[in-house]
Amino acid sequence: MKLDGANLMALARGTAVLGAGGGGDSRIGLLAAQQACEEHGPVELVDLDELPDDGLLMPCGLVGAPTVSIEKIVNGSEGERLRELVERHFGREVVALMPAEIGGLNGLQPIAWAARMGLPVADADGMGRAFPELPQSTLNVAGISPGPGFLTDERGTALVLHADSAEWLERILRRVTEEMGGLAASGDYILSVAEARSATVRGSVSLAMRFGRTLMEAQSDPVAALVEELSAHRLIAGKVIDVERRTTGGFVRGHALVQGLQGDAQRILRLEIQNENLIALEGGEVRASVPDLITVLDSETADAVPTELLRYGQRVMVIGFPCDPIWRTDRGLELAGPRAFGYDIDYAPIEELHAVAPV
Amino acid sequence: MKLDGANLMALARGTAVLGAGGGGDSRIGLLAAQQACEEHGPVELVDLDELPDDGLLMPCGLVGAPTVSIEKIVNGSEGERLRELVERHFGREVVALMPAEIGGLNGLQPIAWAARMGLPVADADGMGRAFPELPQSTLNVAGISPGPGFLTDERGTALVLHADSAEWLERILRRVTEEMGGLAASGDYILSVAEARSATVRGSVSLAMRFGRTLMEAQSDPVAALVEELSAHRLIAGKVIDVERRTTGGFVRGHALVQGLQGDAQRILRLEIQNENLIALEGGEVRASVPDLITVLDSETADAVPTELLRYGQRVMVIGFPCDPIWRTDRGLELAGPRAFGYDIDYAPIEELHAVAPV
Numbered sequence: 001m002k003l004d005g006a007n008l009m010a011l012a013r014g015t016a017v018l019g020a021g022g023g024g025d026s027r028i029g030l031l032a033a034q035q036a037c038e039e040h041g042p043v044e045l046v047d048l049d050e051l052p053d054d055g056l057l058m059p060c061g062l063v064g065a066p067t068v069s070i071e072k073i074v075n076g077s078e079g080e081r082l083r084e085l086v087e088r089h090f091g092r093e094v095v096a097l098m099p100a101e102i103g104g105l106n107g108l109q110p111i112a113w114a115a116r117m118g119l120p121v122a123d124a125d126g127m128g129r130a131f132p133e134l135p136q137s138t139l140n141v142a143g144i145s146p147g148p149g150f151l152t153d154e155r156g157t158a159l160v161l162h163a164d165s166a167e168w169l170e171r172i173l174r175r176v177t178e179e180m181g182g183l184a185a186s187g188d189y190i191l192s193v194a195e196a197r198s199a200t201v202r203g204s205v206s207l208a209m210r211f212g213r214t215l216m217e218a219q220s221d222p223v224a225a226l227v228e229e230l231s232a233h234r235l236i237a238g239k240v241i242d243v244e245r246r247t248t249g250g251f252v253r254g255h256a257l258v259q260g261l262q263g264d265a266q267r268i269l270r271l272e273i274q275n276e277n278l279i280a281l282e283g284g285e286v287r288a289s290v291p292d293l294i295t296v297l298d299s300e301t302a303d304a305v306p307t308e309l310l311r312y313g314q315r316v317m318v319i320g321f322p323c324d325p326i327w328r329t330d331r332g333l334e335l336a337g338p339r340a341f342g343y344d345i346d347y348a349p350i351e352e353l354h355a356v357a358p359v
Numbered sequence: 360m361k362l363d364g365a366n367l368m369a370l371a372r373g374t375a376v377l378g379a380g381g382g383g384d385s386r387i388g389l390l391a392a393q394q395a396c397e398e399h400g401p402v403e404l405v406d407l408d409e410l411p412d413d414g415l416l417m418p419c420g421l422v423g424a425p426t427v428s429i430e431k432i433v434n435g436s437e438g439e440r441l442r443e444l445v446e447r448h449f450g451r452e453v454v455a456l457m458p459a460e461i462g463g464l465n466g467l468q469p470i471a472w473a474a475r476m477g478l479p480v481a482d483a484d485g486m487g488r489a490f491p492e493l494p495q496s497t498l499n500v501a502g503i504s505p506g507p508g509f510l511t512d513e514r515g516t517a518l519v520l521h522a523d524s525a526e527w528l529e530r531i532l533r534r535v536t537e538e539m540g541g542l543a544a545s546g547d548y549i550l551s552v553a554e555a556r557s558a559t560v561r562g563s564v565s566l567a568m569r570f571g572r573t574l575m576e577a578q579s580d581p582v583a584a585l586v587e588e589l590s591a592h593r594l595i596a597g598k599v600i601d602v603e604r605r606t607t608g609g610f611v612r613g614h615a616l617v618q619g620l621q622g623d624a625q626r627i628l629r630l631e632i633q634n635e636n637l638i639a640l641e642g643g644e645v646r647a648s649v650p651d652l653i654t655v656l657d658s659e660t661a662d663a664v665p666t667e668l669l670r671y672g673q674r675v676m677v678i679g680f681p682c683d684p685i686w687r688t689d690r691g692l693e694l695a696g697p698r699a700f701g702y703d704i705d706y707a708p709i710e711e712l713h714a715v716a717p718v
Contacts, residue, residue, distance in 0.1 A: 158521040159531070
């Protein structure tokens with residue numbers, strides 16, 4: 001399938017939904033992808049089965065604080081520089097790019113880079129959503145080596161980092177990203193197509209596009225159409241009454257409060273944020289948590305709102321829906337469950353939470 | 360000349376003098392070099408004229424805060440890892456190591472690494488002293504490209520960094536060093552032997568050894584013998600009455616006060632510190648400043664005291680002596696004069712300061 005024009009718009013709306021508040025503002029990724037496809041032609045979206053087994057695949061995206069990505073724009077050449085570093089290191093050609101995470105602008109940025117290089121993009125990603133940290137990848141769950149890590153910025157500063165764990169890669173790359181101004185482009189978990197077939201969330205680019213189309217094509221109530229398609233749970237319909245947000249340590253951290261409307265005015269849902277919406281709490285009870293997805297939709301436009309754009313007074317619908325099954329394995333929860341983010345909370349699948357406590 | 364046993368001891372005492380308080384505690388470097396030479400045999404000290412013109416030379420040393428180097432010891436294999444990264448990047452073999460700076464433990468660490476690899480060490484360095492920051496190298500003054508930079512730590516984390524200036528290399532490598540715990544091993548300004556012949560301070564390893572021998576062989580007053588050999592100026596003989604030292608941002612920063620003895624008890628000399636002794640002030644007047652060297656000698660042992668080991672009550676002689684002429688050029692002063700360290704002070708050569716204001 002060719003990616004351009006209309007399907008990029010659908011993709012952007014879908015990656016925002018799958019971002020769970022993170023991955024950066026999809027509209028910025030959309031502009032970058034549209035411009036690159038206009039200048040260099042459309043990008044081929046390919047299934048991993050269409051690529052050669054031993055071809056080198058480059059998962060890539062932006063790393064840093066989404067608040068910074070609004071102001072500090074990439075210059076477009078980051079992907080080529082990452083590819084050069086990767087090909088020089090491995091001594092082989094990259095056959096396709098892949099989003100490291102499908103969520104937010106990171107679901108689109110690799111398309112912008114691929115257009116400039118005439119490379120295809122694989123219909124898969126390493127998260128099935130967005131997560132803030134490098135170890136939180138299905139490639140890590142599957143045992144793919146995360147390193148060496150490749151990082152570059154808009155100035156052309158670039159590095160190749162060897163470390164013995166995803167955690168050390170994350171520590172060092174995060175500090176470098178901070179020094180680069182809070183946002184950089186990275187490629188990690190470089191792997192072969194054969195390895196990727198069982199280590200990624202497959203079809204996630206197409207899936208995001210389908211969700212986007214659902215929103216765009218709904219006749220009357222796009223939120224309802226999306227909720228039905230996602231098998232999502234409505235956590236609250238309300239108004240943002242408080243947002244606390246700090247750009248610190250290479251992340252956005254904070255919380256937001258959403259108060260119910262009309263008859264629900266006594267209800268307040270609290271969202272805990274680290275780039276993504278991590279946990280939804282109501283009256284001290286967990287209503288949804290990582291690795292399941294918590295997405296805030298604008299009540300009027302049905303656009304998913306990234307955490308860096310949440311603002312006082314916004315009318316929103318907060319929904320929760322199940323993550324890819326790989327995150328519910330022991331290793332998946334170890335890397336991306338509530339405790340991985342420092343919360344002393346046991347994970348319970350969102351459908352169980354809402355089977356016993358209907359909204 | 361073979362480096363081992365006795366001449367390593369002389370070298371250590373000399374590099375401490377040339378450290379101007381920085382470059383790390385020479386005794387730690389001495390222990391590392393002695394152990395490596397015992398296990399792997401002595402290291403050949405070679406003049407740059409003895410090496411092939413197109414041979415690859417690896418300037419190297421430790422980077423970070425000297426306070427950390429007392430507690431966080433290298434594991435010995437850092438040099439081999441740097442060499443691997445360098446040879447892989449340039450596709451050529453390293454023919455010799457060279458101290459990036461002759462001052463302090465960094466005048467000895469390359470010898471410890473070279474012993475393990477059976478490589479010679481070049482009789483030259485990139486500072487003729489110690490300086491805290493990567494741009495402050497004669498190689499930079501001479502227009503040698505500082506990058507790519509190579510960095511590793513005792514855990515094996517390792518990186519290759521491409522940047523468009525020495526300042527950006529310094530910024531990024533300093534942050535990574537901090538994240539590695541405050542101390543790391545680096546190789547920068549990788550160059551050919553032919554380039555090194557006009558871009559380094561030549562003979563500085565031999566020179567340090569000669570200063571060390573002067574201290575060791577003096578019959579009665581080693582401080583006097585050293586002062587004469589260095590054409591140094593005695594800034595004060597006194598007692599350390601205050602030390603303020605912070606390990607911050609990958610450096611040691613602070614100051615020390617030295618009060619004169621007996622008839623000089625009304626005199627107080629203030630030393631401004633960033634790893635090295637940068638500036639000596641008395642009554643608001645500059646008595647010596649970078650790039651000239653300010654070295655604190657223990658009054659009893661005549662050992663040069665690194666800034667991280669200055670302590671209340673120490674009896675010391677503070678001396679100042681001229682830097683290598685390259686630092687007195689416009690470009691040298693731009694990189695390593697008082698203003699490069701944030702002091703609003705014009706540089707005056709120490710011999711001029713003391714011609715008009717005799718001590």
